[in-house]
Amino acid sequence: MKYKSQKIAWYFFAACMGLFLLQLVYGFIMGFAHMGMDGLHDIIPFNAASATHKNLLVVWLLAGFMGAAYWIIPEESGRELWSIKLAWVQLASLLLVGVTAVIGFHLNWWEGRKFLEIPRELDFLVVVNVLAFLFNLLMTIWKGKRITTTASVLFFGLLSAALLYLPGMITFDNIVFDSFFRWWVVHLWVEGVWELIMGAIMSYLLIKLTGVDREVIEKWLYIIVGFTFLSGILGTGHHYYYTGAPGYWLMIGGIFSALEPLAFLGMAMYAIAMARKGGRKHPNKIALTWTIGCAVMSFVGAGFLGFAHTLPSVNMYTHGTLITGMHGHMAFWGAYAMLILAMIAYVLPQVTGRKRYTDWKAEWAFWTSNIGMTGMVGAFAVMGVVQVYLERKGGMDFLEVQEQLHVHAAGLVIAAALFTMGIVLFFMNFCSYGMPNDETLGQED
């Protein structure tokens, strides 16, 4: 850890851990409901659980991005963070907004807009919060010694994410408009600018962990984010096939979203190639495992499983079925959750001064969670395929079909239990490092 103010990252990561564990609780509520065990229905109905599950994900991923940026930007800029106080205020207010939103969901205070359920009143607080965050970063970069590609891609990604939040705040009377602009936020975040953030954080980790020359890594960073935008921007069209937009989106969305796996494949090949090329043997092997794992699983989840239902002729049948759940779970896990866990794994030994690199919990956390998630995605796939054939093709009644799926939902819950064990192990490992301190202050990693 080079600068004192980088310690703030640990507190953001601690918030991530708490919100992540809570997210899993709500996942189980939904998993059991899909098994036919909906005993909590009167207190936490399915839609409250699903809004909470999704928004906790968004909030903890954002907290993770912020923590990562507060760690990376000072180091890349070669100075302390511009204002440590502002960062604290910003963390507290982010948590306040998140917790208020989650409580609101249980009291029927929300908007029925998938992923953007947070009521508009709170949206304004989110905007103020993110502006404070970006201002803090900008001042740090501005007053810093140098502006690196990694830092500028990271900042540009975060800034674009903030700007793209705005179309989601417009009110429409017509659901077709509402849906169209909702995807400006959701799609252009996760299949667009969030990938800039991902690319930048991954580059930082690869520079640190493999010792490959910065110039080489950053050159490939440009190529990969170039492919991301080349496919991802017009790839938004795959959300516009059957939601009221003109027919030309079938062709445009089909072609460009079919190219999206290439960006993820590029990312995976790049991470693996850099790790092989690197001469430096960094002792923090588990951080490199998470980094490579992230690149590979994001290709499998976002790239491959996304492609599985992105062509219009397939999507005609899979649109609005559990197939989407199959893709969504591994895409978010692979691309973003694992990225933040990689960053946490890298930062922990430095921020706490404990150079523990070979703990069984850390390794078991990686494998258990990934095997669990693979099982979950398998269960989702079976549920989705069965639903498509029985309901969409066979013409069976919706509820009849759902009852046929109870047994597969049980499989989902078992796999989810394995996944949760992995995350709990990660959390235990996180706790065993203790609180952040200044022991490694001034040391370059």
Place this chain on the structure above:
Amino acid sequence: MLTKSAAKAFFLGGTVICAAAFVFLTVDTIAQFPDRSHEENMTPEVIHGFEIWTENNCMGCHTLMGEGAYYAPELTQVFRRRGEAWMTEFLKDPQAFYPNRRKMVQYDFYDAKKVGKEEAAKNIADTIAFFNWVGDIDLNGFTGDPNNGPEQDIEKAAAKAAAPTAAASASVDQLATLRSLNAVCAGCHTIGGGALVGPDLAGVANRFDAKYLTKWIQEPSTIKADTTMPNLGLGDAQVKELVDFLLTLK
């Protein structure tokens, strides 16, 4: 070999071109939306129905135009599938329908006890108006519809059933009641179209008598505790007409 500045130019160039194309297509798409969604039919009732949809996070369980969660039925074509009569009955007390199965959330907006009878009726009507409007949006062929059994013609069924026994042929008055109920019953039953949620009612008169059928309609759960058949709360006269009709299905 590729240089870093060439890589940067590739990134910036590609992004600018794609973003420009995306903005251009967005402008064109927005211009087509009013026509494709039949904005001229977007009455204040429809808009209010959309507000109810959003405020209660219906999308947190259902899908509409294929978007939402995957816990409750797809509703894009629900108006065509079920009809106004069925939907009105259903929304008065959703948990009474499909007893012992997946439950809908107990909301205030349709609850006459919470918001008053008039308000509840208006909310229900507006929600249905919204679904009717959504069903007409041009979705490039997507319906998301499970094939809900063959369409039924109550008059044909009655005529066919009544043909051998002219005395039992349904009167004009009866047909009016039956037609309004048809939309409700046909959500689960067919006459000669095979079992859906409930059994096929063809030949039901050969299997059961008037007393038993009356009890089934009035208090389904006393016959079968875990049944999915709802108690529709029909009046005695309606029940009698319905049973008379069922007894013609030989």
